[in-house]
Amino acid sequence: MVITINAGSPVPIYSQLKRQIILAIVDNDLEEGYQLPSVRQLAGDLDINMHTVNKAYKLLANDGFIQISKKKGAFVALDYDLLRVTYSANGLIEDLALYLKLYKRIYGSLGPIRQLIDNLEVDHDR
Amino acid sequence: MTDRQVLLMTYGIFFLLGFFVGKMANKNIVFGITLPDELLVDQEVKAIKTKFYRRYTCLLGTLLVVCLYLDGHNHHIAYIFAYIGTWLFVTPLLFAQANKGIKTIKGKKYKPLEGEDYRSASLVKRQVRHSHSFKAFLIPLAISLGTGLATLVHYRQIPDKIPMHYDYSGQVTRYGDKSFGTLSILLWTQVFLTLLIMGSTYASLKWSKQRLSSRRPKTSEYQKSVANKRFILVMALTAACVNLTFTGIQLQSIGLIHLSPGVFNGLIYGTMLPLFGLIIWFYLTTGQSGERLKVKALEEETGPLSLNDQEDDYWKAGLVYYNKNDSAMFVTKRFGGGYTINFGNPRAVGLLVLILLAIGGGICWSVFL
Numbered sequence: 001m002v003i004t005i006n007a008g009s010p011v012p013i014y015s016q017l018k019r020q021i022i023l024a025i026v027d028n029d030l031e032e033g034y035q036l037p038s039v040r041q042l043a044g045d046l047d048i049n050m051h052t053v054n055k056a057y058k059l060l061a062n063d064g065f066i067q068i069s070k071k072k073g074a075f076v077a078l079d080y081d082l083l084r085v086t087y088s089a090n091g092l093i094e095d096l097a098l099y100l101k102l103y104k105r106i107y108g109s110l111g112p113i114r115q116l117i118d119n120l121e122v123d124h125d126r
Numbered sequence: 127m128t129d130r131q132v133l134l135m136t137y138g139i140f141f142l143l144g145f146f147v148g149k150m151a152n153k154n155i156v157f158g159i160t161l162p163d164e165l166l167v168d169q170e171v172k173a174i175k176t177k178f179y180r181r182y183t184c185l186l187g188t189l190l191v192v193c194l195y196l197d198g199h200n201h202h203i204a205y206i207f208a209y210i211g212t213w214l215f216v217t218p219l220l221f222a223q224a225n226k227g228i229k230t231i232k233g234k235k236y237k238p239l240e241g242e243d244y245r246s247a248s249l250v251k252r253q254v255r256h257s258h259s260f261k262a263f264l265i266p267l268a269i270s271l272g273t274g275l276a277t278l279v280h281y282r283q284i285p286d287k288i289p290m291h292y293d294y295s296g297q298v299t300r301y302g303d304k305s306f307g308t309l310s311i312l313l314w315t316q317v318f319l320t321l322l323i324m325g326s327t328y329a330s331l332k333w334s335k336q337r338l339s340s341r342r343p344k345t346s347e348y349q350k351s352v353a354n355k356r357f358i359l360v361m362a363l364t365a366a367c368v369n370l371t372f373t374g375i376q377l378q379s380i381g382l383i384h385l386s387p388g389v390f391n392g393l394i395y396g397t398m399l400p401l402f403g404l405i406i407w408f409y410l411t412t413g414q415s416g417e418r419l420k421v422k423a424l425e426e427e428t429g430p431l432s433l434n435d436q437e438d439d440y441w442k443a444g445l446v447y448y449n450k451n452d453s454a455m456f457v458t459k460r461f462g463g464g465y466t467i468n469f470g471n472p473r474a475v476g477l478l479v480l481i482l483l484a485i486g487g488g489i490c491w492s493v494f495l
Binding site for chain 1: 240241242243244245246247248249250251252333334335336337338340343344346347429452453454
């Protein structure tokens with residue numbers, strides 16, 4: 001499992017990290033119980049500050065994606081109750097509605113997005 | 127093998143080494159500078175490469191001929207030391223010169239992309255000690271232990287005078303009195319060397335920066351993991367070969383094996399041959415970070431190649447990594463295989479000094495004892 005960040009981008013690195021790890025979790029690339037690398041290892045490999053990785057891990061834990069224990073480090077542990085609070089159904093739908101409207105306004109049609117939803121459903125049925 | 131043949135071989139190996147400079151780095155690294163694909167075929171870059179090899183051939187080739195001539199006339203060990211000393215001084219100098227030239231070309235012809243600094247890393251937790259390949263270190267440890275046991279079991283039968291020093295041709299030049307002290311010198315040395323190789327392998331994997339290529343991170347991750355496994359194996363087998371050499375000397379000294387000087391000598395050099403073979407195999411099939419590994423194309427889009435300009439500046443002369451802002455103690459070498467220390471990191475420098483002191487102390491101990 002690989003992560004790529006762009007240190008030259010205006011998007012903060014901790015949020016790039018968080019986003020990619022969430023994506024890997026929902027894609028099932030990182031399964032329940034998967035042990036994430038230590039803060040020191042990831043920060044070292046990416047040549048970024050340890051606080052940056054720490055912040056991303058803390059945010060992921062606060063959202064309900066991972067658990068951090070002093071002894072074992074960080075590992076994937078989905079806390080669905082917490083996730084439902086962090087990402088309420090209404091909240092997600094609201095965000096989605098905003099992006100869909102934006103997409104339609106800029107690009108005219110929602111074709112590629114329908115395709116995306118179809119693909120997701122096919123994956124789910126499998 | 128006579129000492130004469132050994133000398134000739136050493137001269138030859140050193141001279142030939144210089145011609146592998148280009149092969150000992152990754153494709154996009156030329157004399158310690160990362161270059162984009164289009165600059166790899168650049169005429170000016172090619173001219174610098176040619177200049178390096180021409181200068182190397184002229185300078186060290188001339189020296190080789192002179193040293194061989196003088197050595198042939200008046201055989202003396204000083205000539206080979208002079209040759210190796212000059213080689214160790216001149217080659218990095220030529221390399222640094224080429225590094226500077228390539229840097230200038232890159233500064234002139236390559237414009238870094240605004241806002242793009244891609245960095246990839248693996249999300250797999252690195253476990254060195256518990257990896258399967260690390261168990262290969264049990265081989266050298268077992269050889270050490272076996273030699274120790276053999277010495278202990280055989281202790282009563284060991285003659286009172288034991289050989290302490292051999293010359294090139296395998297003849298004994300000095301004898302010592304039998305005691306636990308004299309008999310354990312070699313044993314301690316081989317245990318110490320094994321632990322040193324094991325420790326540095328562990329440290330360089332555990333405390334290093336393992337950046338993946340952002341161009342094809344998945345492939346790079348796979349290559350790197352295989353390369354690291356093989357790196358551990360090569361180091362473990364190195365330790366095993368070193369151990370076998372010491373074991374051979376020890377068993378001959380205590381009279382457990384009786385080999386003629388010629389055969390004995392051949393055995394000692396013989397254990398070093400698989401080592402050379404192993405290292406060459408590693409370079410040719412694996413390469414730095416596994417770049418030479420043949421991998422079935424993994425499904426992934428080709429991302430941008432990150433050419434972080436600052437990185438080039440941290441590699442002094444393209445050979446020495448010095449970066450005060452980097453917390454990593456070890457980094458993957460740009461030239462050659464394996465890892466090098468970050469000379470800008472006080473902890474890493476401290477570790478190097480400790481190791482050098484330990485080796486120096488060991489040599490002094492064995493010479494003066």
